[in-house]
Amino acid sequence: MEWILRLATHQDIPALHELIPHSVHQLQKDYYSHKVREGALGSVFGVDSQLIKDGTYFVVENNTSIIGCGGWSYRKLLYGSDQLHTIDESCLLNPKHDAARVRAFFVDPNYVRKGIGTAILKVCEEAITVNGYTRAELAATLTGEPLYTSYGYVAVERYEIELKNKLFLPVVRMLKSFTM
Ligand SMILES: CC(C)(COP(=O)(O)OP(=O)(O)OC[C@H]1O[C@@H](n2cnc3c(N)ncnc32)[C@H](O)[C@@H]1OP(=O)(O)O)[C@@H](O)C(=O)NCCC(=O)NCCS
Numbered sequence: 735m736e737w738i739l740r741l742a743t744h745q746d747i748p749a750l751h752e753l754i755p756h757s758v759h760q761l762q763k764d765y766y767s768h769k770v771r772e773g774a775l776g777s778v779f780g781v782d783s784q785l786i787k788d789g790t791y792f793v794v795e796n797n798t799s800i801i802g803c804g805g806w807s808y809r810k811l812l813y814g815s816d817q818l819h820t821i822d823e824s825c826l827l828n829p830k831h832d833a834a835r836v837r838a839f840f841v842d843p844n845y846v847r848k849g850i851g852t853a854i855l856k857v858c859e860e861a862i863t864v865n866g867y868t869r870a871e872l873a874a875t876l877t878g879e880p881l882y883t884s885y886g887y888v889a890v891e892r893y894e895i896e897l898k899n900k901l902f903l904p905v906v907r908m909l910k911s912f913t914m
Contacts (some may be wrong), residue, residue: 735845737801739853742791749800750781750793753840760843765876766903773897780815782838784824791838792857794850802850804839806858808865813837813873813895813905833869833909834862839878851881859885859912868913874906886910 742750758771758779766774784807785791791805809824812835827834836858841850862870874882879889887908894902 735796735848737794737796737850739792739794739857741789742786742793742803742805744783744786746793746800746803747781747783747786750803753800753803753842754779754781757840757843761841761846762875762877767901769899770897770901770903773899773901774895774903776815777817777898778814778895778903779838779840780817782811782815784809784811784816785837790858790861792854794841794854796845799842801842801845802840802854804851804854804858805837806862806870807835807837808867809835811835811837812871812907827867829866829868832867833871834865834867836862836870836872836882839881851878852885855881855885863912868911870910870912872908874908876904876906879906879908882908882910 755775758775762771785805790807793800794802808827810827811824839851887910889906890909891907894904896902
């Protein structure tokens with residue numbers, strides 16, 4: 735399969751608005767109920783345009799469409815779309831004592847288990863270490879947990895995010911150290 739990985743631009747946002755719900759509804763259905771997925775879409779799962787502005791968000795595309803996305807961040811926010819941002823949470827991390835964030839991975843259900851998530855994670859980890867961070871942190875969905883586990887991320891906390899429809903999304907806070 736031919737695909738390329740590149741930095742996301744604002745022109746990609748409409749395609750991301752289609753990819754993200756498609757990925758969530760198809761790939762998370764064994765893990766979360768329809769109502770939970772609906773409650774999380776648009777708030778927890780959605781486009782964070784700050785990442786695109788920061789030049790820390792990537793897309794994978796083949797010759798017809800965008801088939802994967804994901805990124806990293808030097809800002810405090812651990813998850814969430816534009817709708818969840820607050821000024822405090824967009825504040826900058828310090829590589830000396832903070833872990834960089836790994837953020838918002840979504841792959842097209844027709845292209846899973848082909849290494850797209852891996853390719854995006856690798857490029858994020860490269861950028862994270864080049865920027866001086868020695869650790870990365872993320873809030874994984876139960877769907878995403880096996881991907882991150884297979885690349886050395888360790889679950890440190892299981893908790894639930896309260897959604898706009900008052901239901902709860904179980905997630906896993908995971909950490910990886912690059913110094914070992
Ligand atoms: C999580 C997700 C991004 C993984 O993307 P992907 O491109 O399929 O991942 P990869 O092909 O790079 O997988 C690499 C390895 O991770 C592990 N892995 C990934 N998905 C897995 C799954 N569903 N079950 C078990 N292991 C899995 C495997 O070890 C896999 O290697 P293998 O295929 O050789 O066995 C994708 O399933 C997805 O978009 N899920 C829905 C949205 C979501 O929940 N995103 C996570 C946000 S934290």
